[in-house]
Amino acid sequence: MSKLTISTREKLKKVSTATIATCLFKKGLKNQFIQGVKPLQPGKATMVGEAYTLRYIPAREDLNPIEVFKDPKHPQRVAVEECPEGAVLIIDSRKNPRAASAGSILATRLMVRGAAGIVTDGGFRDSAEIASLPLPSYHNMPSAPTNLTLHQAIDINIPIGCGDVAVFPGDVVVGDDDGVIIIPFNLADEVADECLKMTLYEEFVMEKVLEGQEIIGLYPLTNERSKKEFEIWLKDKK
Structure with missing residues (x-):
């Protein structure tokens, strides 16, 4: 196995x-x-x-x-x-x-x-x-x-x-x-990496939703401003 x-x-x-x-x-x-x-x-x-x-x-x-x-x-x-x-x-x-x-x-x-x-x-x-x-x-x-x-x-x-x-x-x-x-x-490594990134983004989204932000453009991520905010958020998490 x-x-x-x-x-x-x-x-x-x-x-x-x-x-x-x-x-x-x-x-x-x-x-x-x-x-x-x-x-x-x-x-x-x-x-x-x-x-x-x-x-x-x-x-x-x-x-x-x-x-x-x-x-x-x-x-x-x-x-x-x-x-x-x-x-x-x-x-x-x-x-x-x-x-x-x-x-x-x-x-x-x-x-x-x-x-x-x-x-x-x-x-x-x-x-x-x-x-x-x-x-x-x-x-x-x-x-x-x-x-x-x-x-x-x-x-x-x-x-x-x-x-x-x-x-x-x-x-x-x-x-x-x-x-x-x-x-x-055969997909386990790939799925684990992708899901960990998805989980981090969902954590970011939840923070924004609790702050009162609307989900359009945020979830799923299509708004450029939200993309930049997420990148900054990720750097702060490291």
Whole structure:
């Protein structure tokens, strides 16, 4: 798996998923924000990490009894043990939260192993316990039933669909209080640089708006006077 540079990772921690979405839209990528997923506990630090994927299919009862967890090669358990440090375990649960994608024990194991977070387009059991962990976590809604009742873990670290978004292993996953967005790995450095500049400009705009300035010509930046004011503002920030 390709690794993010420390610099790019830190830059992405300073920008919002909204800013990233706008940046990706400018590059022609319109469907990168995972639908129907929210943080279990808002207010945590921004989640940034490479995608390590797990895919579920609909469970078939004769192949998915409780005994499957005795298999040391069970994909769900292997995914938890192999998800690299700094990566995000992201799960394709077919947008079905009626059975849990995982619970607090697996989430805690991921945290101890140094994962950057966990995401599912389904639900988690033990959601209050997971929410209390430092580990950023995102799902659709709480769900008590074991995953075996509806989901059959079938593949790890392959391309998946999560919340109507294509996620490839190694893609960059960013999560904040708004939700989760996927950045193709080859664009990560570029997006991080552009978004950091966009974030600085938005900070400048907010200051001007609070001072009573109108947004026409300011947001987006089309007014020459505002351009010069921003350049001066940037120099003062350095």
